[in-house]
Amino acid sequence: MHDQAESLRRHMQKKNNLRYAKTLSVISGKGGVGKSNVALNFCLQLINHDKKVLLFDLDFGMGNVDILLGLHANKTIVDMFNEKLSACEVIERGPGGLDYIAGGSGLNSIFKADSNVMDYFFKQYDQLIDMYDYIIFDMGAGATEESIRFILASDECIVVTTPEPTSITDAYGMIKFILTRRPSMTIHAVMNRSRSVKSGYDALMRFKKVVFQFLNADIQPMGILPEDKNVPEAVIRQTPFILYNDASPVTEAMK
């Protein structure tokens, strides 16, 4: 499967005179650290910078991008596989010009049952990379043998963690899992729910140091997002936080 991801990347590099998407997997070790909110609002912010963006809900456990958007998807990724639809047929339109593919339950059993499913995915993915500037995979927490294939098919990863030691330890484990399979993977880190810029920055730097020391890898600090009550409020309103409050601390940080 690693070879498949490699060959896809080579194939994409050959097309370098065409537009093709940069793909990023938003990952974490621990659940509930803010991946989906980061992925969604990061996408909307890229759109504000005139990028064409697709958000792909690939949480094998419980996809919830459409819940965060307050929308009901007509088709999901599960339908794409079950009904052999093209990726274009399952793209839904969200707010602010966002295109997304909704997650669905039962993804894991599709992958366990059918060994050709990844080939089908790569065919669809190949079409999508010509259509967008960025494709963002919103992954579930941790990784299974199934979900790691998608992570390895992306160009780079964004690991989301909070300053809590449990979240940091799990993020470290996740990075190790990925680097064992692809040592050259570029990994960015977001420190979410920080109490202050200083404490978030310190936690990010400590994390970077530990990864460098024990995994010999250089993670790229991407940013610090504050603990902000606007996030749960926006989730309850089923509105992305940058659309919910344009001037909140978390929106300012995301920008």
Ligand SMILES: Nc1ncnc2c1ncn2[C@@H]1O[C@H](COP(=O)(O)OP(=O)(O)O)[C@@H](O)[C@H]1O
């Ligand atoms: N920066 C933040 N400030 C306050 N609460 C947050 C923040 N980020 C996430 N949360 C809370 O954590 C919950 C889980 O976020 P979510 O993006 O669904 O996590 P994940 O996708 O990692 O499971 C949100 O519903 C929200 O209540």
Ligand SMILES: [Mg+2]
């Ligand atoms: Mg999520």
